[in-house]
Amino acid sequence: MFVIMQNSATRDQIESVTRKIQKLGHIAHQVHGDSRTCIAVTGERGSDDIARIELLPGVARVVPVTLPYKLASREVKPENTVVRVGSVSFGDGNVVIIGGPCAVESEESTLRIATQVADCGAQMLRGGAYKPRTSPYSFQGLGERGLEILGKARDLTGLPVVTEVVTTETASLVAQYADMLQVGTRNMQNFMLLKAVANQGKPVLLKRGMGATLDETLMSAEYLLLNGCQDVVLCERGIRTFNSHARNTLDVSIIPAIKQVSHLPIIVDPSHSSGNRTMVLPHALAGVGAGCDGLIVDVHDRPDEALCDGPQALLPDEFRTLLKLCGGVASALGRELGQPIHEARRLSIASG
Amino acid sequence: MFVIMQNSATRDQIESVTRKIQKLGHIAHQVHGDSRTCIAVTGERGSDDIARIELLPGVARVVPVTLPYKLASREVKPENTVVRVGSVSFGDGNVVIIGGPCAVESEESTLRIATQVADCGAQMLRGGAYKPRTSPYSFQGLGERGLEILGKARDLTGLPVVTEVVTTETASLVAQYADMLQVGTRNMQNFMLLKAVANQGKPVLLKRGMGATLDETLMSAEYLLLNGCQDVVLCERGIRTFNSHARNTLDVSIIPAIKQVSHLPIIVDPSHSSGNRTMVLPHALAGVGAGCDGLIVDVHDRPDEALCDGPQALLPDEFRTLLKLCGGVASALGRELGQPIHEARRLSIASG
């Protein structure tokens, strides 16, 4: 860290700060400028000492040099992490497309939509059994029955399933049915949930909080990595800004920014970032243009009957177009869509 | 709700939307303007139908008329709610001052600070036994041992205790020790936790999420009210904006805005909104000026040794000044600080 002293700091204050740094076990290097003195500190590791130093008399501010996250940083692990979910790979250069209903509503509708999603060429199935809803009066999900339906949908289509965990108690139950566990945007800093999810031995999809910085997002990933889960995929789903022309503001900048400082894959959720069917495709294409490793898309064939987020769900035909156009953009950038689950394999699994 | 049709909507589309509204059990009133038609809908209750209508061909947008929250609204309950925690009252016109360390660090320091907080004239004690920390490498709290220490601090000082709940599993344990349960800013939309906390039969302090709107904050209160907890106190603690001159941006506007639409009390946390000891007092005075029902303030007598948020903790003498000045401002506005726990009572409890 660097300690910037006030212009008006006295010699005594400077010496006192220097001694405090040494007492904390670090090495202090005084640098005397024209108008003020700074102290460069080496040998420190954590961030808790910053608070102690910046309170001292005469200190103007303290600038951390070391990143707050370790395991999530590219400095610790320079090569890209590739997260495998069954035959699907996130972070190997291809673009993974996940589709499905926002919520599991019934066995019939889920199997029908899952089949359509597979037919369109997607690689994974999404669907919520436990739905965290802003309003207590909204549909809250089918719970364990929803998990069973997701299991059947996987058996039918061969698509691995990602679904959300909302409590520590149900983490292991969800892990019995799901191939990948999702931590939702409102739970990104629910640290107890992160620990419980990390313990399940499954890959995790971690959605960025709508008010979370890049550093906070990676710190939440750090909770997962530190608690035994190495297979973390991040997800940008729009942030809170003053804009009102879309439900959230898709922050494409975070994709290259994450790639610079971290080795983890990052995908985009264009359905929740836009909140509006007419904007899902441009958001998806912007995400692929910015270099994301995949997309997770709400798909519903009867959106005006959907129990959750109908206005943002793509119709199957629109989803097919999205795959085609995203594939084209990926290809123009030297990448391609992930391989769809092969028809033959799909049938053999379904009849198996 | 009002359904605003597109300028280019056809007569068929207008009739089709009208029939859909009727099919949902509502009454549709067509209003034909110069350039477009609108449909006023009466007899509707929930908000889920909005999604169904706004997807229909020809619809430009749908404007809800009914508020999304019910029990939290002043329309349902016009008079102010007064929340009682022991002898302390939130929402009766007085200003309640809560003080204490950010985290419970040891029995000795907690009892020492609690005594100082009581001596300064505060009415309640704060202190975290379970600390949700952005970094997994930071101090995470003493857990149940911390709760025991808080219980001793209450016995010693007579101050009722508010402390945070971070998991559904530990809600009832915390409720055994605490007089008031806190839901933290990162858990404001952890709906399962809200339900678990509501079930404990204790008053709840609900902190606004740093990216949460007024409506979302009241919807989270609605979860508590709907699940059996009538004693909800809201807390503004600063929001995320582009500013960097304070840790968060204290949003004083939400105080009068909440008072207009809801009957619930609302207090301010000037320590977390500012993140900086030098700004705690102005934030506190601004909150009292804007009409808040109380303050929750970090206090520590050795902040450079604090394990959590030392830079924002007031020294006891600064805290005493805060009480004095906030009392003066409250008085100028026809209010007063809540009555401090009486010395005699405090001693009798301590020796009891």
Next chain:
Amino acid sequence: MFVIMQNSATRDQIESVTRKIQKLGHIAHQVHGDSRTCIAVTGERGSDDIARIELLPGVARVVPVTLPYKLASREVKPENTVVRVGSVSFGDGNVVIIGGPCAVESEESTLRIATQVADCGAQMLRGGAYKPRTSPYSFQGLGERGLEILGKARDLTGLPVVTEVVTTETASLVAQYADMLQVGTRNMQNFMLLKAVANQGKPVLLKRGMGATLDETLMSAEYLLLNGCQDVVLCERGIRTFNSHARNTLDVSIIPAIKQVSHLPIIVDPSHSSGNRTMVLPHALAGVGAGCDGLIVDVHDRPDEALCDGPQALLPDEFRTLLKLCGGVASALGRELGQPIHEARRLSIASG
């Protein structure tokens, strides 16, 4: 507009609001719901009456139905506007690439960079002669001398020139040299400047303010359209949010949102949105993916000597790569880059 009365509004208040509406020359339609009355108003045009109505006793809120902008709206002009600058067209489906130095620094460097920009295949040249700088101690531009240099660069390369106007007094001077006039982000709501610029008879590039909503952006375009300038191109250049991983937050959502409500073309400035050379390409590709009509990019061959915004300038080779990849993405979406100024024509102009 719709007038939503308070639940507690009296019959007298409702009648009084109705009479006020009629007195303003409009038609009022009362709609009585279960819990409250609303009044639908037809025959109104402007927005000033909203302020008058929402102040009346018993009124909860007023919802405007008519858009605040007229000439900029797709309702008034359904077909896309195509803005022509010499042989370059914005809004015809192709993607226009503009390149050049942030500021004109010297004749030599400007001619050198302009030639490189043309060689890379760009269609237009950018460069600031008047630079609005946050700091009074930063380089403020060469003024009229800079305009002369831009004129020479156009003669040399055949590239039409866009440059910024910063005062009403210099608008006509800039118009003598430039093919397109730019209004900068800090001046988007400098309405006197908008009027002065509109009077010059040249196409205008209007940059969105960093804190401006979609509606405000189109209202500023409305000032141009109303004052005689029909050739307006909008530019998204990043907005202010809580993010710190990029200089601004590129808001790709505004591209499809503008296309829905307005007929005006919109381009992206990936240099100012990112503020960082390493992020310019992903921002540019995201913009093209989201459907923008062009890009304006800082290019400099010696960025560490640049007097303005060097860290965000692309090297010519990087700019060439950007054109190639953006061309590929455009092509995957059924579009293409604008035709580069033909070598032969370029030479003939240069020697002419």
Next chain:
Amino acid sequence: MFVIMQNSATRDQIESVTRKIQKLGHIAHQVHGDSRTCIAVTGERGSDDIARIELLPGVARVVPVTLPYKLASREVKPENTVVRVGSVSFGDGNVVIIGGPCAVESEESTLRIATQVADCGAQMLRGGAYKPRTSPYSFQGLGERGLEILGKARDLTGLPVVTEVVTTETASLVAQYADMLQVGTRNMQNFMLLKAVANQGKPVLLKRGMGATLDETLMSAEYLLLNGCQDVVLCERGIRTFNSHARNTLDVSIIPAIKQVSHLPIIVDPSHSSGNRTMVLPHALAGVGAGCDGLIVDVHDRPDEALCDGPQALLPDEFRTLLKLCGGVASALGRELGQPIHEARRLSIASG
């Protein structure tokens, strides 16, 4: 500045950066930590060199140490600036109250309201002759005729007048009539206007841009100070955030933050920060609580006929209450309201 090298920076890169710093005329101090090298730079002054350094290979980031503003900083001028406008003083510890209509609408209404404002005990009169309006269809102000009316209002009441300048051409005209020149929020970074206004020899009220940081606000003040105007009063009027419960988000934090780093006075505009009459008083009281040096308040006796911002204008009786309560709060904090223009003096001036 501090130059933080990448972990992976080579020895050659470190030496190369060091030589570049020396070539720029500064002194470089290498500090070798466990995992990376940093370079502390002394002897530098401006900020333009930062751009040059951060582009060099191996550099992770550059941290500026010196403040970007000089004349506006408390380091350069430790004591508070007191700005005098006639007999009114900003920054001497008292709280100045300015009142008046948002726009000058007619001689009759302006003189009537000005008299009411003086009767309530305010010290200064506000009123716009030139109105920058988001919509070209809204009332744009009376121009020079409005200035004449303001002059009459001052003669009648003895209240000094503050009014807005919107173009460089009209700056000297406005200065003939006004006692204090206002630069509006949308023009805070209209640097040419700042220079023109600074040249008029009158005190300036500089409103913070709605998306402007503290540093940017002080940099705009620096433009004024550097161009000959020493009498600058800042004004917080609310910023753009995701909130929708008030027109803007009043940022009270900036008041103590400005006081820490700058010697300039700062006042609050509770009318524009709230946009809503019912919130003006809490915003005003919050501002006084946070330590502001004054308030500028919209007052209108017939707000439903106001041509501009009627919903946020206080009625004279409400304004009188605001003065009374703000006076009480100021007094509780050891301050007081500025002395109202004495009745006798007021009459003598009016009859003089």
